[in-house]
Amino acid sequence: MPISCTDQTTTISPNSTCYPVANPLESFWQTETHPLSDHRSTSELPLETDIVIIGAGFAGISTAHHLVKEFKGELGTTPRPLPSITILEARAACSGATGRNGGHLRPDFYGHIPKYIERSGPRAGAEIAEFEIANLRALKKFIEEENIDCDLTLTRSIDVWCNKQAAENAKAIYDSMRAHKFDYMDDVIFYTGDKAEGICGVKGAVACASFSAGTLWPFKLVMHLLHKLLESKSVNLQTHTPVQSVRSDEAGGFFVDTPRGQVHTRKVIYANNAYVAGTLPEYAKNIIPCKGICCRIAVPDGIRPPLLNNSYINRTIDHTLSYLVPRSDGSIVVGGAAAKFKPFREQWYDNVDDSCLIDAAAEYYYNYMQRTYRGWEDTGAKVDTIWTGVMGYSYDSNPHIGQVPSKEGQFIIAGFNGHGMPVIWLAAQELASMVSRGVSFEETKIPRLFKTSAQRINRAKLGREEDGDIIGSGNLPTTNP
Numbered sequence: 001m002p003i004s005c006t007d008q009t010t011t012i013s014p015n016s017t018c019y020p021v022a023n024p025l026e027s028f029w030q031t032e033t034h035p036l037s038d039h040r041s042t043s044e045l046p047l048e049t050d051i052v053i054i055g056a057g058f059a060g061i062s063t064a065h066h067l068v069k070e071f072k073g074e075l076g077t078t079p080r081p082l083p084s085i086t087i088l089e090a091r092a093a094c095s096g097a098t099g100r101n102g103g104h105l106r107p108d109f110y111g112h113i114p115k116y117i118e119r120s121g122p123r124a125g126a127e128i129a130e131f132e133i134a135n136l137r138a139l140k141k142f143i144e145e146e147n148i149d150c151d152l153t154l155t156r157s158i159d160v161w162c163n164k165q166a167a168e169n170a171k172a173i174y175d176s177m178r179a180h181k182f183d184y185m186d187d188v189i190f191y192t193g194d195k196a197e198g199i200c201g202v203k204g205a206v207a208c209a210s211f212s213a214g215t216l217w218p219f220k221l222v223m224h225l226l227h228k229l230l231e232s233k234s235v236n237l238q239t240h241t242p243v244q245s246v247r248s249d250e251a252g253g254f255f256v257d258t259p260r261g262q263v264h265t266r267k268v269i270y271a272n273n274a275y276v277a278g279t280l281p282e283y284a285k286n287i288i289p290c291k292g293i294c295c296r297i298a299v300p301d302g303i304r305p306p307l308l309n310n311s312y313i314n315r316t317i318d319h320t321l322s323y324l325v326p327r328s329d330g331s332i333v334v335g336g337a338a339a340k341f342k343p344f345r346e347q348w349y350d351n352v353d354d355s356c357l358i359d360a361a362a363e364y365y366y367n368y369m370q371r372t373y374r375g376w377e378d379t380g381a382k383v384d385t386i387w388t389g390v391m392g393y394s395y396d397s398n399p400h401i402g403q404v405p406s407k408e409g410q411f412i413i414a415g416f417n418g419h420g421m422p423v424i425w426l427a428a429q430e431l432a433s434m435v436s437r438g439v440s441f442e443e444t445k446i447p448r449l450f451k452t453s454a455q456r457i458n459r460a461k462l463g464r465e466e467d468g469d470i471i472g473s474g475n476l477p478t479t480n481p
């Protein structure tokens with residue numbers, strides 16, 4: 001069984017608390033070992049490289065993928081000689097949030113959008129929803145074209161409310177989103193009253209809504225991309241090589257320091273998400289490492305529980321949110337339960353320890369299917385793997401993407417909260433055009449609220465924790481896929 005946080009944890013870096021720990025719990029997605037997990041392209045670090053990418057999760061590997069395409073002329077660009085790209089990863093490849101998440105590829109159609117509309121106007125809010133929907137479509141197309149074995153499904157994702165007041169609030173949000181006449185709202189349907197439980201199958205549901213989304217096995221997708229990059233000799237991957245610091249030289253380049261030596265480069269891309277403050281301290285108040293919990297539930301051999309055709313976000317009567325993805329093998333991946341652990345701040349907030357569970361929620365998913373879904377009562381469904389992961393929660397709920405303010409040649413793609421899967425693919429493509437061709441943020445298709453800026457950095461630096469979205473404004477630190 002997974003260990004509790006009172007046991008010993010091994011840290012990678014003695015200098016900072018914002019580094020991955022060395023001994024993460026194994027997630028279900030990683031139970032099949034991969035030959036590239038601990039790969040090093042060369043036994044020594046290259047002394048010189050054109051571009052360093054810090055972090056081999058979905059963001060780092062997608063950025064490398066799109067950089068190579070940019071230079072090969074495959075994105076409508078003029079072909080140019082490939083630069084040397086080195087990826088430095090603190091632990092095994094894809095061992096961070098991407099290898100430990102819920103597998104939901106779920107655009108946010110209307111959940112958080114009102115918050116962004118209120119802050120920055122309807123277009124800024126709609127841009128985010130439209131970008132996420134475009135991500136889902138682009139990834140589906142790419143996965144099909146490349147024939148990638150990563151269990152991609154297109155599904156309806158069902159939001160469920162069991163609390164009457166919460167359901168009324170959600171309906172009001174839905175109505176206000178429809179009043180804006182955003183085209184994409186045509187794909188959403190909302191049910192209230194007696195019908196809800198029969199439509200979603202969740203006991204006690206008083207409302208539900210559904211729209212198009214996807215599910216997948218993120219580890220397999222990222223390892224496929226990595227395999228292709230290594231096969232084509234386009235990148236040098238160095239796992240178990242934590243970046244400790246990045247220092248400017250006098251000629252506009254950088255020395256990137258690791259315990260295995262230093263690499264000199266012209267450009268640095270920070271794709272280390274929750275841990276970005278370990279290498280870019282100015283983000284310490286902006287992107288906070290916050291733990292989440294996830295598990296896989298399976299039924300005994302020979303039992304056939306009622307089929308779940310959709311993915312879910314379930315909210316109980318006491319506002320505990322869970323995201324749920326059914327798998328073709330009959331098992332279920334489910335996580336969340338933040339309401340159960342939010343009061344125990346030290347267990348999740350500013351906490352990088354994914355070597356242990358979150359004690360306050362460790363048992364929440366025992367009997368989850370039996371108590372939640374009609375017809376699952378006698379299935380014997382039980383948790384067979386449970387793990388934690390670390391998300392980069394941002395002060396204003398949006399990721400930070402673009403050139404690091406006042407640091408020419410340094411770029412960031414981090415702070416994806418519990419919601420990176422429907423954002424990262426196209427964000428990485430656009431970032432690659434900024435890095436390789438000097439395209440400005442404004443010329444890209446990335447939603448304007450995702451631009452990293454001195455103003456956003458300072459707002460978090462100077463603001464109180466309670467004024468930010470992580471602790472304040474009643475927003476739970478949910479993984480909100």
Ligand SMILES: Cc1cc2nc3c(=O)[nH]c(=O)nc-3n(C[C@H](O)[C@H](O)[C@H](O)COP(=O)(O)OP(=O)(O)OC[C@H]3O[C@@H](n4cnc5c(N)ncnc54)[C@H](O)[C@@H]3O)c2cc1C
Binds near residue numbers: 092
């Ligand atoms: C339990 C859980 C459930 C989730 N569920 C979903 C979901 O269903 N849908 C969804 O959209 N999102 C979900 N998320 C969020 C999603 O997983 C992330 O937004 C996404 O994976 C972020 O990708 P990334 O590449 O930016 O970060 P990561 O995958 O965390 O990659 C960052 C990498 O940087 C490395 N690194 C860190 N510091 C250094 C350093 N100093 N030097 C070198 N390397 C370093 C890390 O080891 C890591 O491999 C979930 C997250 C968790 C934890």
